[in-house]
Amino acid sequence: MPKFRIFGVLIGTFLLAALFLTLASSTPVRAEEPAVIGDLALVKYVCPTNLASTGNLIPAGCSDANNPNDATVPTIAAGSSVSFLYQVSYTCPAGAICEPLRPISVTISDTQLPSVTPTEYGSLTDSNSNNTIDPGDVWLYKVNGQSAIDLSQPGLVLPDGGAPVSGCANAADGGGARPTYVNEARTTAPGISDTDSAAYCNPFAPSIVIVKSTNGVDANTPPGPEIQVGNPVAWTYLVTNNGNAALSNVAVTDDRGLTVTCPKTTLAVGEQMTCTANGVATAGQYVNIGTATGQSPSGQQVTDSDTSHYIGSATPVRSARPVPIPEPVTVVLFGTGLAALSAAVAARRRKA
Ligand SMILES: [Ca+2]
Numbered sequence: 622m623p624k625f626r627i628f629g630v631l632i633g634t635f636l637l638a639a640l641f642l643t644l645a646s647s648t649p650v651r652a653e654e655p656a657v658i659g660d661l662a663l664v665k666y667v668c669p670t671n672l673a674s675t676g677n678l679i680p681a682g683c684s685d686a687n688n689p690n691d692a693t694v695p696t697i698a699a700g701s702s703v704s705f706l707y708q709v710s711y712t713c714p715a716g717a718i719c720e721p722l723r724p725i726s727v728t729i730s731d732t733q734l735p736s737v738t739p740t741e742y743g744s745l746t747d748s749n750s751n752n753t754i755d756p757g758d759v760w761l762y763k764v765n766g767q768s769a770i771d772l773s774q775p776g777l778v779l780p781d782g783g784a785p786v787s788g789c790a791n792a793a794d795g796g797g798a799r800p801t802y803v804n805e806a807r808t809t810a811p812g813i814s815d816t817d818s819a820a821y822c823n824p825f826a827p828s829i830v831i832v833k834s835t836n837g838v839d840a841n842t843p844p845g846p847e848i849q850v851g852n853p854v855a856w857t858y859l860v861t862n863n864g865n866a867a868l869s870n871v872a873v874t875d876d877r878g879l880t881v882t883c884p885k886t887t888l889a890v891g892e893q894m895t896c897t898a899n900g901v902a903t904a905g906q907y908v909n910i911g912t913a914t915g916q917s918p919s920g921q922q923v924t925d926s927d928t929s930h931y932i933g934s935a936t937p938v939r940s941a942r943p944v945p946i947p948e949p950v951t952v953v954l955f956g957t958g959l960a961a962l963s964a965a966v967a968a969r970r971r972k973a
């Protein structure tokens with residue numbers, strides 16, 4: 622029996638030694654083999670066009686536009702097409718063995734597009750043409766079918782909860798700083814991520830509009846309100862900045878040489894002011910034209926004109942007594958209507 626025991630011990634020792642040698646010999650291999658996820662680098666582009674659903678190039682006109690004041694930040698008119706392109710480069714640290722990534726396992730989110738999922742556009746570089754993102758490959762993702770936002774809207778809140786930033790100070794149109802859209806994208810693969818932003822603004826479209834009234838009546842066509850000769854006439858000139866650029870040097874003139882007084886000379890986007898002039902009614906049909914002018918930050922001149930009329934009456938105008946404020950429109954219209962009725966009655970009496 623001792624022979625068997627000695628034999629068993631020898632067998633056991635041999636097996637242990639074999640196991641040790643196996644483990645020892647396998648340890649260096651395990652240090653080299655585990656594949657890792659490499660690094661992702663994201664470049665986000667803004668494109669002033671609607672991208673196709675697939676592609677393998679970054680279209681001309683797309684811009685990295687990281688800083689809102691970069692000269693490459695595009696100006697895109699409100700409502701025009703805008704797309705975003707996301708370039709994902711995959712690299713592997715030196716000495717490491719990196720797992721290839723499936724394109725679908727790389728995801729992208731965008732701060733201003735919370736409900737939109739960027740989708741695969743195509744490969745920019747797929748060196749071994751295996752449709753898989755190996756180290757050294759570059760893949761493209763996209764969001765298309767978007768419309769540029771009107772960034773000049775007062776109080777605009779963007780999808781990320783913030784307001785547009787000041788940017789486009791160096792935009793190609795020379796218009797200078799204005800509200801600018803910035804979104805930041807993040808690309809993610811298991812355990813890794815990277816971010817990049819892009820910006821755009823709207824081209825400047827400065828505009829001004831004026832509505833000129835006589836005693837509160839727009840009165841674009843004659844005769845306009847009837848006013849007794851010698852009574853006061855109040856002209857108002859409602860001037861509105863209806864463009865997307867702040868206006869300076871805003872002034873109103875009147876073609877009849879009236880002195881027009883305005884409360885200010887600048888108008889922010891959407892702001893309006895009422896300028897005034899005063900006079901005394903003269904006999905007969907009267908018309909004058911008010912003209913508003915202003916200047917955009919890029920020096921572009923804007924102008925608009927509007928007329929108004931009144932008819933000066935030698936006889937007292939019933940109910941057209943000194944125009945009550947703030948309801949001149951109602952009173953003047955009533956006076957005109959009453960005068961018309963009186964004229965009709967007088968004509969009937971003459972016929973009778
Ligand atoms: Ca960018």
Ligand SMILES: [Ca+2]
Pocket residue numbers: 747748749750751752753754755758
């Ligand atoms: Ca590949």
Ligand SMILES: [Ca+2]
Pocket residue numbers: 832833834838839840841927928929
């Ligand atoms: Ca008018």
